[in-house]
Amino acid sequence: MTNLDAYLLLVLLVAVTVGLWAWRRWHPVSFWYGVGFPARVVLVYLTWSNVAAGCGLAHKRRRWRFTLDAVPLAGAAARNTVAVVQHKRRMSRVDVDKAPRLGLPRPTRLGWRVRLRLSDGQVPADYEKAAEGIAHAWRVHSVRVVDVRPGRVTLWATMRDPLTEVTVTPETGDLLKVRPGKLENGQDWIIDFRVVPHWLNAGATQSGKSNLANAIIKALAPQPVAIVGFDLKGGVEFTPYAPRLSALATTRKECCALLDDLVRELEDRMALCRSHGARNVWKLPEPLRPVPIIVLIDEVAELFLMADKSEKDEVVRTGTALLRVAQLGRAFAVHLIVCGQRIGSDLGPGVTALRAQLSGRVCHRVNDPETANMTLGDMDPAALDAARAIPAETPGVCIVAGQDGAWYRARSVYVSEEAAEAAALGCAYLTPAWDTVIGSALTTDPGWPTAA
Numbered sequence: 001m002t003n004l005d006a007y008l009l010l011v012l013l014v015a016v017t018v019g020l021w022a023w024r025r026w027h028p029v030s031f032w033y034g035v036g037f038p039a040r041v042v043l044v045y046l047t048w049s050n051v052a053a054g055c056g057l058a059h060k061r062r063r064w065r066f067t068l069d070a071v072p073l074a075g076a077a078a079r080n081t082v083a084v085v086q087h088k089r090r091m092s093r094v095d096v097d098k099a100p101r102l103g104l105p106r107p108t109r110l111g112w113r114v115r116l117r118l119s120d121g122q123v124p125a126d127y128e129k130a131a132e133g134i135a136h137a138w139r140v141h142s143v144r145v146v147d148v149r150p151g152r153v154t155l156w157a158t159m160r161d162p163l164t165e166v167t168v169t170p171e172t173g174d175l176l177k178v179r180p181g182k183l184e185n186g187q188d189w190i191i192d193f194r195v196v197p198h199w200l201n202a203g204a205t206q207s208g209k210s211n212l213a214n215a216i217i218k219a220l221a222p223q224p225v226a227i228v229g230f231d232l233k234g235g236v237e238f239t240p241y242a243p244r245l246s247a248l249a250t251t252r253k254e255c256c257a258l259l260d261d262l263v264r265e266l267e268d269r270m271a272l273c274r275s276h277g278a279r280n281v282w283k284l285p286e287p288l289r290p291v292p293i294i295v296l297i298d299e300v301a302e303l304f305l306m307a308d309k310s311e312k313d314e315v316v317r318t319g320t321a322l323l324r325v326a327q328l329g330r331a332f333a334v335h336l337i338v339c340g341q342r343i344g345s346d347l348g349p350g351v352t353a354l355r356a357q358l359s360g361r362v363c364h365r366v367n368d369p370e371t372a373n374m375t376l377g378d379m380d381p382a383a384l385d386a387a388r389a390i391p392a393e394t395p396g397v398c399i400v401a402g403q404d405g406a407w408y409r410a411r412s413v414y415v416s417e418e419a420a421e422a423a424a425l426g427c428a429y430l431t432p433a434w435d436t437v438i439g440s441a442l443t444t445d446p447g448w449p450t451a452a
């Protein structure tokens, strides 16, 4: 090779490197699909046998192999005997590691998914246990086991944590559908109250519960819905959103009265549906359809705590009414968002039944494993581990589980109180008066205010 050739080669190498750097810098998405992902696939295939063996996923198979007989292993004796031992290559059956069969990796925006065939005797839990080891071996942020089918699992590798910075996604305006943040897979986190009607929003103090409530209020504010609040912290949480609230209860007495209204309204809606032969309000003709009601409850434990015996009746009444709202609400468009640090059976009878009705679960960072258990206990145990691993420095990160049993790491988008207040004020003209809301099922005109 002449000097000129070497020079040209060097220039070419520099040009390719700079080109790749610029491609990655200015168009990371196409760079990932065009270069990053194929390179990763090659690496994953080449290293899979070792990775599987290292993570305890390979199993031993007896295979015919050429072996060297009588080769001393090591040490001085080995050197001495090597001269006299005849090395004979011969076929014999030996134990070899066999990795589970890897399917074709498919790219995602932040990583890849790859399907695996379970070896005999393996269960998906073996892969869940090995997920952290695989993530380190593949040098990725996380590996999750998803989409479990008989004899197969899918591993989902994510290169970096998409939840470090969550940006706002514009709302589509679909009724009762909000996008309060992002999921770990980079997709929008969607809360659709028509699919999952009631939600439990739990977590330790400063974990991001109120921020999620802000995000939901901000997203619901421009929609034709009535929002009511229960805030037994003296109204400090929800009073700033009062312009967009049709009703706000801040004392136990007000809570009882508001719950009575809600139960009566549910009964009216039930009667209306019955008289029109409809199973739920969505089957009613549109002009007759009552306005959906979103019930926001802050620190639910306050509703169940009693200072003395005189409050017992009120607490029992509250619990029963809340349970009725939860049980009947789905069909009659009354939806609950229950926030709290704890919602355990220690709060009294009825709480466990209420919790069972809240099929949407959001578990923020927790201080004690019981809270994660209470919120996600009936879900996949891996979801519990993930909830316990949420660090304090990432408020808003949570584990979300819907009724399909699947769970995701997610983070709500940051919505300051000022932004939520501004949204509530800006949409105040959409706030239906409580009197018209609770009478809406009895009239043909729900009294819905129109834009000014």
Ligand SMILES: Nc1ncnc2c1ncn2[C@@H]1O[C@H](COP(=O)(O)OP(=O)(O)OP(=O)(O)O)[C@@H](O)[C@H]1O
Pocket (backbone or CB within 6 Å): 203, 204, 205, 206, 207, 208, 209, 210, 211, 212, 395, 396, 397, 411, 412, 413, 414, 415
């Ligand atoms: N998604 C998020 N992104 C960035 N910061 C967040 C996010 N969610 C919450 N925070 C910040 O974390 C802090 C605590 O949040 P928040 O008030 O929502 O917690 P909380 O669980 O409601 O606490 P408490 O129970 O004490 O009221 C706030 O300063 C808030 O700005």
